[in-house]
Amino acid sequence: MAATSPEKERQMLGLFLVPGVYMRVLAETVGKLGHNERQLFEGLNFTAEDLKANDSRVFVTDAILMAERALNLAGHQGLSFLLARELRLTVHGTLGFAALTSSTLGDALESVRRYLQLRAPFISMGFSDAGDKAIVTLKAEFEVPHLYHFLAETVAAMLMMLTDQLIDRDSAAELGYDLSAGNLEMIEVHLTGPEPEYFQKFADQIPVTVMYGQQSEMIVFPKPLLQARMRLADAEASKMARDQCEFELQKALKDQGDITFAIRNMLHVMPGPLPSLEAMAERFCVSSRTLKRRLAEKDTTYREVVESVLKDRAIQLLRYTNKSVSEIAYELGYADLSNFSRAFRKWTGKSASEFREDGPDPAPEMGP
Structure with a gap:
């Protein structure tokens, strides 16, 4: 692909940017695994210090390069699951708050689906109905063959960990799902890659059923479970958060230029x-x-x-x-x-x- 001029790069803003906080958490996670995270920044136009600003953004191409380097250093140690654990709700800003305060699990997932491109433009979510099942699909939006399995595993694990934290157990029980044991085994995560060696190390930390070697990346929910309330449901706060996300999205689309x-x-x-x-x-x-x-x-x-x-x-x-x-x-x-x-x-x-x-x-x- 031909290189773009600085002027054309400015026209590629909006949906081609990734919040710097994600790259900062990625670098910190690599460091915690015993690697020199400074290697991730070699040749890039920003430093770890630059990523500390709340409004920092990096081009998706730089984010992909950093992720590839991180994967080469620490992928074999289960970087995807460790990163998912570090990407706590507060890291996602208004999108995290919109999910946190949504009325139901289904509403929370819909917020993530619509605004995910503001946080992770290299992957998208889709919804489909399959009888008594609701299927969330994950799809790569950029040509990242070396990263695809890592990204899918990270995003799926993150969504499941957040679901585990946010879903109201009593509401789920009213719908016929007993979550008192702390697991969500009725939810299935399907991943196309082979089961990695590190998975068993993290299996008991993932509250859902994870299945490798599948035909596509998806998360399969029992449809009634989507009606379960969220622990901190707040209609007014959720609307404010979604309005802010919508404002960010429309600004990003406008920044695309031509x-x-x-x-x-x-x-x-x-x-x-x-x-x-x-x-x-x-x-x-x-x-x-x-x-x-x-x-x-x-x-x-x-x-x-x-x-x-x-x-x-x-x-x-x-x-x-x-x-x-x-x-x-x-x-x-x-x-x-x-x-x-x-x-x-x-x-x-x-x-x-x-x-x-x-x-x-x-x-x-x-x-x-």
């Missing part, structure tokens, strides 16, 4: 297949109709933006990897090789094989 540029940059770092117009509209907290209109104001469409990103990715994969054309087509989300071949010829005037044999064209650029 909507076309913002979407293109977001698509560039998302894993394939790329999201639909409706999914992207939800990401930007607008209706699909509004997103269409805003793109039309820039004389483009969502399909055109997506195709531009796919073209850039295809060129980069052909130029810098030894992957076969069929592998590249699959990675870009094409189920049919012939569809990819037609698209690539439309973009470049050449077949993918001809392009690779003829050598590189000028590098693709980000931005409108």
Whole structure:
């Protein structure tokens, strides 16, 4: 991906920023495990001291680099579970307060789902209904293959630890769930990665059933449990917190600047297949109709933006990897090789094989 200029970087604010407090807690956790946390900051434009400011923010790309370094140093020691434990409710600011004061567990999870991108833009939550089950899905929003399992394990463990702390036991009992023993084994956490060696060390600290080697990252709740009250439910306080979160979200969206540029940059770092117009509209907290209109104001469409990103990715994969054309087509989300071949010829005037044999064209650029 081509480097962006300082001016374009300023346009990437908003949803491309991570609160510095998370990176500070990450560094402190690595230090507690006996490592020199200063290694995490090498070559970055901020220091541990900079992260102490309440309003500090770092680019998501820097946050990912720090997390990769932390994982290399301490991942084998169960960094994900230790970090989840250190990310106490107060660390999450207004989002934590909104969850804390929500009326029910379901309301708390909905607050987290809507505003998670303000705290962790590299992962998103979704909800789906499966009969007597409610399923919370976790999905990577950035191309972070080395970090994906770590991020999913950390976020899932953090959500479950907070659920354990915040749910009202008496209310759960009224719904038929006896939590007096202190566990939530009726909740299942599904993770795609293999069970790590360190898991057994933390298993008795995780109040839910954790299952590795699954098909997707998700948390499965008995649907009635979502109606359980929160221990510190306060409707007025919750509304104030949610209003503040909404203000932060709308400001972040405004700070994205040019909507076309913002979407293109977001698509560039998302894993394939790329999201639909409706999914992207939800990401930007607008209706699909509004997103269409805003793109039309820039004389483009969502399909055109997506195709531009796919073209850039295809060129980069052909130029810098030894992957076969069929592998590249699959990675870009094409189920049919012939569809990819037609698209690539439309973009470049050449077949993918001809392009690779003829050598590189000028590098693709980000931005409108």
